[in-house]
Amino acid sequence: MANWNYRNNKAANMNSGRNEEIMDRENQQMTQNLADKVSRLKNIAFDIETETKDSNSYLTGMGMDMDGSTGLLSGTMKRMDHMIGSGKGNRKLMCYIILGLVVAFLIFYFIISRFTAS
DSSP: OHHHHHHHHHHHHHHHHHHHHHHHHHHHHHHHHHHHHHHHHHHHHHHHHHHHHHHHHHHHHHHHHHHHHHHHHHHHHHHHHHHHTTOHHHHHHHHHHHHHHHHHHHHHHHHHHHHHHO
């Protein structure tokens, strides 16, 4: 009877050794998969950081451009207000300028429409 128990213990030890090897391989594989996923997430985070910095630079440049155009438009509006409020002679000039701009717009519209229609 002792011989039988010895064989069972030996077989159990071999099975537990195999199970440990299998579990160790699975753990190593899972660890490698996790390391790969972490590496991918790290690369994605760096890409997001780069894109964010580029977008911020672009928006800063746009803000500066808008500030410049705001200054230009406010100066133009001041001149227009001065021209409108300075007398009848300038009002006549203002009407001619507006009429000229409308005519120029219509001419450009017809020229562009003919080239796009061809």
